[in-house]
Amino acid sequence: xxxxxxxxxxxxxxxxxxxxxxxxxxxxxxxxxxxxxxxxxxxxxxxxxxxxxxxxxxxxxxxxxxxxxxxxxxxxxxxxxxxxxxxxxxxxxxxxxxxxxxxxxxxxxxxxx
Amino acid sequence: xxxxxxxxxxxxxxxxxxxxxxxxxxxxxxxxxxxxxxxxxxxxxxxxxxxxxxxxxxxxxxxxxxxxxxxxxxxxxxxxxxxxxxxxxxxxxxxxxxxxxxxxxxxxxx
Numbered sequence: 001x002x003x004x005x006x007x008x009x010x011x012x013x014x015x016x017x018x019x020x021x022x023x024x025x026x027x028x029x030x031x032x033x034x035x036x037x038x039x040x041x042x043x044x045x046x047x048x049x050x051x052x053x054x055x056x057x058x059x060x061x062x063x064x065x066x067x068x069x070x071x072x073x074x075x076x077x078x079x080x081x082x083x084x085x086x087x088x089x090x091x092x093x094x095x096x097x098x099x100x101x102x103x104x105x106x107x108x109x110x111x112x113x
Numbered sequence: 114x115x116x117x118x119x120x121x122x123x124x125x126x127x128x129x130x131x132x133x134x135x136x137x138x139x140x141x142x143x144x145x146x147x148x149x150x151x152x153x154x155x156x157x158x159x160x161x162x163x164x165x166x167x168x169x170x171x172x173x174x175x176x177x178x179x180x181x182x183x184x185x186x187x188x189x190x191x192x193x194x195x196x197x198x199x200x201x202x203x204x205x206x207x208x209x210x211x212x213x214x215x216x217x218x219x220x221x222x223x
Contacts (some may be wrong), residue, residue: 013221033209041215042117043201045155056210091156095209101147104156 002027004094010056012111013082021077021108025094032075033102034060034067037089049075060090065090117141117203117214125220130187136202136218139183143204146178147211148187150200160186160200192221 005024010029013019025032034046045059048067060067064082069075079086093102116139126132134148145164147159161176164167165186169176175188185204189196199216 042215045210101162106156
């Protein structure tokens with residue numbers, strides 16, 4: 001049973017470009033969460049999604065960031081017009097339902113140059 | 114503001130000793146508490162979760178929760194060099210969103 005799969009593992013973007021991060025949850029998991037880990041900072045919750053629904057996006061910046069979890073395919077975290085401050089590790093986690101412990105993917109390390 | 118406080122360390126213990134990691138939280142509405150281990154450059158790995166006051170044991174790990182004192186700890190018995198990592202404390206009051214501390218760096222010396 002494969003774990004949470006994220007790709008790419010490393011992503012380099014120039015300022016102003018778009019970054020698309022993908023996350024495939026563990027088999028049987030329908031709940032997906034995105035977290036961001038800035039250098040020297042703790043993990044910060046961004047968004048919680050179920051299939052075709054955003055449940056809670058209270059941790060997501062209001063501009064440039066969006067997330068989706070379509071009926072088919074992986075969850076996508078999209079960052080438009082990236083800035084250097086977006087450089088961080090972005091982790092996806094999944095769980096079979098809420099109120100359950102979540103399992104994390106390997107993360108995507110975004111570097112904005 | 115929901116805060117989790119951890120001593121950043123590094124906490125250094127000799128191999129075979131007990132490592133004690135501590136965490137305090139500010140949100141009295143917190144329902145669930147978690148300990149994750151994170152090796153450098155890797156993803157967080159769930160070690161333990163605890164919901165009720167008291168102790169919960171799993172192998173060499175024991176989590177202790179005291180909701181009145183807003184305090185949760187993790188004990189690692191018979192520490193091994195492979196336990197050297199950053200340990201992240203997290204809590205949730207929503208049932209899904211985890212609030213993480215910055216982590217405590219543990220170094221187990223041979």
